[in-house]
Amino acid sequence: MVQRERSEPGGDPQQPAEMAPTEARRRAARKLFTHEERMQAKRDEVLVRPGFRERVEELMRAEWREPVIVLRLGDTDFGFDVPGRRLDGTVRGKRLVRRFFWNVLRGIGGAVLYVVYLANGGGEVGNPFHREIRVTGPANAMALDLLDELRRTRGPWLVCSPTRIAVVDTGPTYVDPADAPPPRIVWQTSEPKAPEISFGKRTMKWPDGSSFKFLLQGRTEQEHLRKYHEPPNTTHWHGRPAQQPEDT
Incomplete structure (x- = not known):
């Protein structure tokens, strides 16, 4: 004869098993958040x-x-x-030659950064083509x-x-x-x-x-x-x- 598992009135014997992964995910999320805070603090200390x-x-x-x-x-x-003013803040009608070469360089550098941007899922690197x-x-x-x-x-x-x-x-x-x-x-x-x-x-x-x-x-x-x-x-x-x- 198979003995039935006892449960408290109104309780669900499956509930603890279902809650375990949820609590594990919460602990993992807290650890990840703490790790990210430490990494951010280190990045800030390097930059400033x-x-x-x-x-x-x-x-x-x-x-x-x-x-x-x-x-x-x-x-x-x-x-x-x-x-x-242009989008970048420079005065319209001035520095046209310098602006032309800057746009060329910015386009080349931006293409490289955009690859990094996509590789990081559009995260902290930012989209270099959007101002x-x-x-x-x-x-x-x-x-x-x-x-x-x-x-x-x-x-x-x-x-x-x-x-x-x-x-x-x-x-x-x-x-x-x-x-x-x-x-x-x-x-x-x-x-x-x-x-x-x-x-x-x-x-x-x-x-x-x-x-x-x-x-x-x-x-x-x-x-x-x-x-x-x-x-x-x-x-x-x-x-x-x-x-x-x-x-x-």
Whole structure:
């Protein structure tokens, strides 16, 4: 006689067996996520060596005598939607010969990168033939003063204080800071001309309606911003207060 398996009232004897693979998948996903976080942190540390942020903070605190938030900006190969400017931000009708040769070189290099892009499933490498529109505004937009300088930088840092905004160029940040040139202020402005900045939306908006959507360089910068920015739009210039334990 085959003995029937006992089960609790309302229970399913097959449920534990069915849940086991699900829990295993969850553990695998957590391990994969943790591994990816470590790899991202290592990539960020290679691209932005420790010490550069501190040099910029020291420079700007001495310059402004105010608390500052310093963030390494990401990709500067963004698109423009501004009358009188091409998609890459250059002025229409100027540098035609130089632009021709640049387009040839960009096409060759882009073809190579596109193969890598497809091999990686369109992941972090990005599509070199697509330029995201992140600058908009009227002709002679106020945002262009910043963007024209930003496009020429090699290691751009966004610096914000309660009354001012600046961009500082440190040069490439993958080298030893001791071998890098001194940080250089390439653009700055103050109230009332300073744009309105939203850390949550990563945007700057000027009085004439022009705007710029900026990117941060990796997860390390996003984590650094969280030390000062409390969603949706509160900025703690001296750092967010430590969370108080709940009363019991």
